Amino acid sequence: MDHKQIFNVNFNYPVAFCRGIFNPENPLLRDTLSQQDKDRRHRVIVYIDEGVATENPALPDDIRNYFNAHVNQLELVADPAIVPGGEQIKNDYRLIMGVLDQLLEYRLCRQSFVIAIGGGAVQDAIGFASAIVHRGLRIVRMNTTVLAQNDAGVGVKNSMNLHGAKNSIGTFAPPFAVINDYDFLNTLSFEDWVGGVSEAFKVAIIKDREFFADLCEMAPLIRRRDVKSMEGLIERCAIMHLDHIRTNGDAFELGTARPLDFGHWAAHKLEGMSNFKISHGHAVASGICIDSFYAMKQGWITGDEYAAIETGLHQSGYTLWHAEMDRRLGDGRLELLGGLADFQEHLGGELCITMPRGIGAKFEVHEINEVLVETAIQHLKDCFCSPIGEDQVS
Numbered sequence: 606m607d608h609k610q611i612f613n614v615n616f617n618y619p620v621a622f623c624r625g626i627f628n629p630e631n632p633l634l635r636d637t638l639s640q641q642d643k644d645r646r647h648r649v650i651v652y653i654d655e656g657v658a659t660e661n662p663a664l665p666d667d668i669r670n671y672f673n674a675h676v677n678q679l680e681l682v683a684d685p686a687i688v689p690g691g692e693q694i695k696n697d698y699r700l701i702m703g704v705l706d707q708l709l710e711y712r713l714c715r716q717s718f719v720i721a722i723g724g725g726a727v728q729d730a731i732g733f734a735s736a737i738v739h740r741g742l743r744i745v746r747m748n749t750t751v752l753a754q755n756d757a758g759v760g761v762k763n764s765m766n767l768h769g770a771k772n773s774i775g776t777f778a779p780p781f782a783v784i785n786d787y788d789f790l791n792t793l794s795f796e797d798w799v800g801g802v803s804e805a806f807k808v809a810i811i812k813d814r815e816f817f818a819d820l821c822e823m824a825p826l827i828r829r830r831d832v833k834s835m836e837g838l839i840e841r842c843a844i845m846h847l848d849h850i851r852t853n854g855d856a857f858e859l860g861t862a863r864p865l866d867f868g869h870w871a872a873h874k875l876e877g878m879s880n881f882k883i884s885h886g887h888a889v890a891s892g893i894c895i896d897s898f899y900a901m902k903q904g905w906i907t908g909d910e911y912a913a914i915e916t917g918l919h920q921s922g923y924t925l926w927h928a929e930m931d932r933r934l935g936d937g938r939l940e941l942l943g944g945l946a947d948f949q950e951h952l953g954g955e956l957c958i959t960m961p962r963g964i965g966a967k968f969e970v971h972e973i974n975e976v977l978v979e980t981a982i983q984h985l986k987d988c989f990c991s992p993i994g995e996d997q998v999s
Contacts, residue, residue: 620759620783627667629674637782639678648680652731654690654723657749660792682711690723692881694730695765704734718743724750725757732763736778743781749789751801755842759783760850771873777857799922800886805842811867814965821913824920867959868892874944878929890923898981905962926989930982942975
């Protein structure tokens with residue numbers, strides 16, 4: 606006899622936007638950690654992205670001072686640990702194992718907290734380690750890049766790279782809380798400043814025509830590092846991602862469609878082909894252009910709509926052509942097209958690619974005309990292939 610089990614698990618976590626999170630007079634972090642048990646002294650370990658620590662040398666002392674100011678409620682179990690940032694931490698399982706060893710060494714339990722301060726890769730890696738110790742420690746994501754604050758660090762996924770495939774190992778483990786401190790944006794390189802803007806274009810193109818128009822208008826301001834424009838972009842984009850996760854009925858991606866991965870089949874492949882020298886933001890910008898050009902050729906968006914997408918991304922500061930996009934295998938097929946099979950394998954079942962149907966709407970396709978993809982890539986090459994340095998932004 607079958608005994609079918611059906612049950613629901615409710616998740617909830619706050620996503621806060623602030624400044625000065627480690628100012629001892631700012632109660633946000635203390636109150637966030639104490640929200641479920643105000644009478645407990647909470648044990649906490651902190652990991653800092655190496656790049657963030659370099660650009661913010663006072664940060665470890667600021668953290669220690671904060672915990673000293675709230676010593677009755679919070680216990681810092683060890684000095685803040687510095688970990689490699691970017692794809693380096695996701696590519697080396699030994700680094701992940703080092704974090705696992707430390708979490709167990711300090712005897713952190715399911716009521717303890719892990720604070721990850723850094724970009725999306727550090728959030729993925731530390732979140733993955735935290736999710737598998739005691740089947741889940743409480744992770745607080747303190748995002749420091751635009752990409753992490755508006756996309757990668759606000760959702761429910763954790764991962765690392767293995768066998769040359771991006772995000773091939775991972776879990777779904779919602780964070781205990783997300784805290785986006787805008788002060789971290791002040792020290793970002795241009796690469797990290799612009800890195801999350803393509804994700805805003807992505808979600809706007811398939812979900813919100815008005816947001817897309819606003820992005821196109823503010824693109825030159827973003828390129829000039831206008832702080833007010835960027836803060837508005839981050840919060841609006843983050844909320845759209847959170848709304849999708851909360852309301853789409855498939856938060857843990859059990860189905861075959863992943864609408865928020867519009868443009869990503871090519872982006873993930875491009876990152877891997879470059880050994881991750883091409884950043885995620887630039888790869889996504891190129892992937893969006895490839896799929897949007899394809900959609901234009903199929904009549905799903907107009908020529909003017911495609912032109913607005915391409916211009917908005919370029920004016921934001923993206924390099925849209927990369928030499929890897931022209932690389933071919935022994936049989937003459939573009940290597941980038943292998944990203945379609947990678948995507949299908951990751952999702953399972955039939956190929957399912959999200960495409961725009963007009964700006965602000967989407968649908969799924971299950972077959973891709975590779976000749977049209979090549980046409981899209983050739984277009985980007987014709988428009989944006991320039992001598993080294995000519996089309997770069999800094």
